[in-house]
Amino acid sequence: MLLEVKDIRVHYGKIEALKGISVEVNQGEIVTLIGANGAGKTTTLKTISGLRGLSSGSVIFDGQDISKMPGHKRVIAGLGQAPEGRGVFPGMTVYDNLLMGAYTRSGDLSADLDEVFELFPRLAERRTQMGGTMSGGEQQMLAIGRALMAKPKVLLLDEPSMGLAPLMVQQIFSIIEEINRRGTTVLLVEQNAQQALKLAHRAYVLETGTVVKSADADQLLNDPAVQAAYLGGS
Numbered sequence: 001m002l003l004e005v006k007d008i009r010v011h012y013g014k015i016e017a018l019k020g021i022s023v024e025v026n027q028g029e030i031v032t033l034i035g036a037n038g039a040g041k042t043t044t045l046k047t048i049s050g051l052r053g054l055s056s057g058s059v060i061f062d063g064q065d066i067s068k069m070p071g072h073k074r075v076i077a078g079l080g081q082a083p084e085g086r087g088v089f090p091g092m093t094v095y096d097n098l099l100m101g102a103y104t105r106s107g108d109l110s111a112d113l114d115e116v117f118e119l120f121p122r123l124a125e126r127r128t129q130m131g132g133t134m135s136g137g138e139q140q141m142l143a144i145g146r147a148l149m150a151k152p153k154v155l156l157l158d159e160p161s162m163g164l165a166p167l168m169v170q171q172i173f174s175i176i177e178e179i180n181r182r183g184t185t186v187l188l189v190e191q192n193a194q195q196a197l198k199l200a201h202r203a204y205v206l207e208t209g210t211v212v213k214s215a216d217a218d219q220l221l222n223d224p225a226v227q228a229a230y231l232g233g234s
């Protein structure tokens with residue numbers, strides 16, 4: 001097991017947003033967290049990446065308890081995140097945005113840049129364009145590409161399909177699949193449950209800060225209760 005979230009509780013002031021969430025991610029998997037608005041998906045990812053502290057429970061990564069490790073050290077340890085809302089540096093070029101993703105590393109980055117440009121030809125074409133002038137889908141590509149520049153063992157993705165046209169969503173999802181095929185483990189948070197379940201190996205369903213179901217993604221795709229609640233009843 002590469003990442004283990006053990007019974008975490010997280011508070012925003014007095015509000016308990018996570019009421020004891022446990023999630024496991026094995027090496028090589030794509031795991032997805034699905035659930036309605038406010039279920040706690042983003043908070044779970046933020047707690048894993050160190051952007052939120054936890055009240056109890058623990059996060060174990062690569063055999064080490066990282067619950068109290070600062071976020072930047074988690075990046076060095078191998079947790080990469082493309083955050084919700086993307087967080088692209090608007091006044092920097094595509095190229096410089098990508099280099100920022102590698103700020104924890106030293107040495108020659110050209111092979112890694114080549115790989116990102118191969119995965120995202122659009123970024124290669126636009127390497128001198130300012131991040132802030134890229135389209136929503138392109139900014140999502142840039143956020144993922146930037147996270148890859150840190151050479152993560154686990155890539156944490158928060159709503160990569162948000163606000164994108166269907167064709168762009170397809171494109172982003174097939175790139176995530178390719179990234180996984182090349183060896184990066186993926187933990188994906190998605191509102192687009194249908195697409196996420198088609199892509200993932202396993203999934204967790206979150207409701208109001210707890211895990212109400214976890215199973216192979218195929219199984220959840222065919223689960224009538226999941227279909228009714230999250231797949232538009234289809």
Ligand code: ATP
Binds near residue numbers: 035041042043
């Ligand atoms: P969405 O898909 O809408 O982003 P989510 O499943 O990712 O939802 P979270 O964003 O993790 O859910 O939110 C979980 C709960 O924590 C919600 O009730 C939300 O209102 C609350 N919450 C999130 N961020 C904050 C914050 N900064 N301050 C106070 N409450 C917060």
